[in-house]
Amino acid sequence: MLNDQTKLLIKVFQEAWPSPCDDPDPTNYVKGNRSYIKAAGRVFAYLGLAKSCKQSTLGWKPTERLLDLIAERKALPSKPSAKPASIMEALTLDLMLDTMLGVEHSPPTPPGAFCCNVLIRLGLVVQHVHVGWTPSLVLLRLFADAYDMQRYASDPDAIYDNGSPLRTDNPHFSRIEGSVSPHESL
Secondary structure (H helix, E strand, O other), X not given: OOOHHHHHXXXXXXXXXXXXXXXXXXXXXXXXXHHHHHHHHHHHHXXXXXXXXXXXXXXXXXXXXXXXXXXXXXXXXXOOEOOOOOHHHHHHHHHHHHHHHOHHHOOOOHHXXXXXXXXXXXXXXXEEOOOOXXXXXXXXXXXXXXXXXHHHHHOOOOOOOOXXXXXXXXXXXXXXXXXXXXXXXX
């Protein structure tokens, strides 16, 4: 039996990546897209938006922050940007996805494309009318925070650019807690 959070996530996935056979059944959708959903879980976990959960149908569960992003998207859906994507912005997103998914699963592979479409649906990736995807400011901040935490966790004695160890009270370690709208792009 699927709980309400899982049903909500599957609905987001279905909107971002419709099933080729138009089967609305959430259980069949999960079965048919298990590897893609696992990849999305890796991205969300890296960003601090999901936690591993063996009891969950998805293998992971959303954090409150991810549920908030979904609620914000319902109220204000994403619109493609009319400006072309810059090479640097597009490259930044590619490098972020390589870091979160591994090169073998990044776009244009199906798991990577699935993740990008889900991130677009959540307003974390901006789709450009003239081709291209770029990270939103919210995604950049989530990624930067997660990347810093990964670096700190792997080397707690490391010294960073301001000469002090990375800590949550370090001015170079910024939390976004609602400070930027997910609708903003670079």
